[in-house]
Amino acid sequence: MLKRVTLLLLLGTVAAPLAAQSMPDLNARVGKIEKELRAVQRKVFPDGQPLEPEIVAPKVVPEPLGGPASSPVxxxxxxxxxxxxxxxSLTAQAEQNGHRVSQLEDQVKQLVADAQARAAAAAPPAALVPPAADEVPASPPPGVERPxxxxxxxxxxxxxxxxxQAKAYPEAEAALKQVADKYPDHRxxxxxxxxxxxxxxxxxxxxxAAVALYDSYKKWPKGERAAESLYWLGQALTDLKKLPDACxxxxxxxxDYGATAAASLKAQVAAGQKRAKCA
Incomplete structure (x- = not known):
């Protein structure tokens, strides 16, 4: 009996220093994790929303009778x-999203270049353009008043x-572009x-349309029409026969918006995916 008590005391004196040595290592790991969590939060939640990872506590397996208790360490x-x-996992998701956005930027740049090339090819030579001295700015359609x-x-x-709404598209385009360019901080x-x-x-x-809608998403990702802009961007790319890009x-x-978008908008996106033959 005396030998058993002596052995237990010896084990206690050995286990205590080992646990004490493990705690600094754990503290260092926890500190590193906190820094990584803040870095990931800035990437995935740029608006400062709190990050709440779903951590599942390890299952506790009952120890057999007489076995040692689980160490807190x-x-x-x-x-x-x-x-x-x-x-x-969160870091990988942030990197994947960043790569996808970079791909969208490249695709939109190509769309801009294609649109500019088509516009240049369709424009008449400068010498054939009649003088604009007598031109009068187009009047808005009757009944459309400016508030x-x-x-x-x-x-x-x-x-x-x-x-x-009045289908005066050129006039609408000019008015809307002026608002977005002149008042970028307005809702x-x-x-x-x-x-x-x-x-x-x-x-x-x-x-x-694709260029304008991508700019809406890129410049105002938290804007009230950002999610809708991605839907319409998918529609524009589908019209351009760029089905993989639309997907x-x-x-x-x-x-970005699957968890917060309205059910009606998510239904429209689902229909858009079907139209674009997304897998």
Whole structure:
């Protein structure tokens, strides 16, 4: 009996230093994880939303009777391992999203170049263009009034919206573009840029629509029409017969807005994916 008590005391004196040595290592790992979590949060949640990784606590396996109890250090180590795995998963997701956005940027640049080339080819030679001295600016359609509330951005957007409703697309495009360019910090900038893209689509200009709608998503990712802009961008790319690109846009919609978009918009995206023959 005395030998057994002596052995237990010796084991206790050995285990205590080992646990003490493990704690600094765990503290260092936890500190590193906290830094990585903040870095991932800045990538995945640029608006500062709190990051709440879904960490599942390790299952507790009952020890047989008479067996040693689970060490607190071992339990903490298992949880730290789970958090590190979650950080790696979030980091990979952020990198994948960044790569997809980079691909979209390259595709839109190519669309811009194609649209400019077609416009240059369709333009008549300068010598054949008649003088513009007698030209009079086009009048808005009858019944379309410009509001005057004292908020020029709001007034400009409502005016552009009314022109679009009246199918006066060139006039609507000019009014909406002015709002987005002149008042980028106003909440209506996202509305105006999105509707500009839709006006181009309705005017039979899908290449220009794609550029405008991508700009809406890129410049105002948290704007009230950002999610809708990705849907219409997918429609424009489908009209241009760029089906794989349209499918990438719809996938980006799911990544960015799948959890927050209205059910009606998600249904439209699902229909768009079917139209583009997305897998």
């Amino acid at each position: 071992a339990d903490l180590t298992a949880r730290v391992d789970a958090i590190e795995a979650q950080v790696r 005057s509330t004292g908020d020029p951005a709001e007034d400009g957007y409502i005016y552009g919206f009314r022109l679009w 209506r900038a996202s509305f105006a840029q999105n509707l500009l893209g839709r006006a181009y689509l309705d005017d039979g200009k899908p290449a220009l 990438k846009v719809y996938a980006q919609f799911g990544d």
